[in-house]
Amino acid sequence: MARPFLTARWESLLLLNYACPPERLAPLVPAGTELDLWQGEALVSVVGFLFQDTRLLGVPVPFHRHFEEVNLRFYVRREVGGETRRAVAFVRELVPRRAIATVARVVYNEPYRTVPMSHDVRLDAEAGGTVAYHWRHRGERYTLRGRAEGPAALAAPGTEAAFITEHYWGYTAQRDGGTLEYEVVHPSWRLWTLDEAAFEGPPASLYGDAFADVLAGPPRSAVLAVGSDVAVHIGRRIDERPGR
Numbered sequence: 118m119a120r121p122f123l124t125a126r127w128e129s130l131l132l133l134n135y136a137c138p139p140e141r142l143a144p145l146v147p148a149g150t151e152l153d154l155w156q157g158e159a160l161v162s163v164v165g166f167l168f169q170d171t172r173l174l175g176v177p178v179p180f181h182r183h184f185e186e187v188n189l190r191f192y193v194r195r196e197v198g199g200e201t202r203r204a205v206a207f208v209r210e211l212v213p214r215r216a217i218a219t220v221a222r223v224v225y226n227e228p229y230r231t232v233p234m235s236h237d238v239r240l241d242a243e244a245g246g247t248v249a250y251h252w253r254h255r256g257e258r259y260t261l262r263g264r265a266e267g268p269a270a271l272a273a274p275g276t277e278a279a280f281i282t283e284h285y286w287g288y289t290a291q292r293d294g295g296t297l298e299y300e301v302v303h304p305s306w307r308l309w310t311l312d313e314a315a316f317e318g319p320p321a322s323l324y325g326d327a328f329a330d331v332l333a334g335p336p337r338s339a340v341l342a343v344g345s346d347v348a349v350h351i352g353r354r355i356d357e358r359p360g361r
Contacts, residue, residue: 121348122224123173127295128239129248130166130306132281133265133316133336137161141327142191145208146295147288149355153194153203155280159330161191162206162281165250165261166344167236173220185234187211187250187261189324192280193288194356195298198230200296204286209324211252225289225297225338225352230254232263242307242343243268259318265309265341272308278340289352298350305341314339 120142139152139159152159164185171178177293183334195202212218218229232252240246245265252259272279283305289297314336321329 120174122177122299122351123171123349124347126169126344126346127303128167128169129236129240130164130282130342130344131248131250131261131314132340132342133163133261133263134277134281134338134340135161135331135334135336136165137191137328137331141331145191145206145290146210146268147206147290148294149296150195150204150206150288152192153192154275154286155192159191160281160337161189161291161328163261163332163336164188164190165236165248170254171217171322175190176287178216181216183215184212184214184217185236185250185252187234187252187259189328195286195288202226202286203284204258204288204298205284206288206290208328211254213252218238225299226291227289235238238342240265240341245269245309248341254323257319257322259316259323260314263311263314263339263341265311267309269307269341271305278308278310281338281340282308282342287349287352288355294352296355298355299352300350301347302350303345303347307344308340308342311339311341314341 187209213234221227234252237249249262320332
């Protein structure tokens with residue numbers, strides 16, 4: 118396997134999941150992929166987590182090794198030679214470092230923005246704890262938070278928690294209508310299914326009117342993953358532009 122473009126450790130991944138009308142997501146689905154549905158429903162997830170020990174092509178970047186990210190993502194799939202590549206695509210990704218956002222936009226055309234961010238993580242894999250991510254956008258305050266109890270465990274196969282966390286590919290629409298495909302390598306995560314979790318802040322200002330009502334209420338489910346080392350590989354075009 119080729120040397121990864123980015124390596125890091127992702128920690129304390131908080132994922133709040135919402136049902137979304139498929140027609141809201143259809144314009145965002147990268148060419149050559151289709152929505153990956155959970156029991157007939159399209160889902161979106163607001164995800165907050167920590168990047169630790171971030172390296173580009175094996176080289177640590179000064180002052181950019183440890184930072185937060187919050188993203189809004191949805192789920193797609195692509196059939197390749199009898200293999201189903203289950204993947205994520207992004208509506209918006211937020212980080213506190215301008216250089217990180219710039220690299221992601223240039224290399225992958227990912228929809229990154231830079232905003233002030235902070236976090237409060239008090240978590241133990243055997244005892245649980247609390248996680249909160251905070252940021253500001255256009256003068257508004259936002260928080261993503263959750264509470265876990267007891268030890269984390271691997272998700273049971275066939276559950277919604279497994280569906281949400283077991284995606285190992287990413288697809289990104291390109292400016293010319295094509296699609297970039299990249300692989301994300303990590304082990305299965307130990308996690309908690311949460312009863313207490315919330316996304317706070319005006320969603321329309323951040324994600325647009327299409328997601329305002331989707332994210333306005335409580336999530337249908339929430340999970341918190343301990344995390345692991347990850348490797349994100351360089352993207353390759355699948356050349357599935359409309360009309361080809």
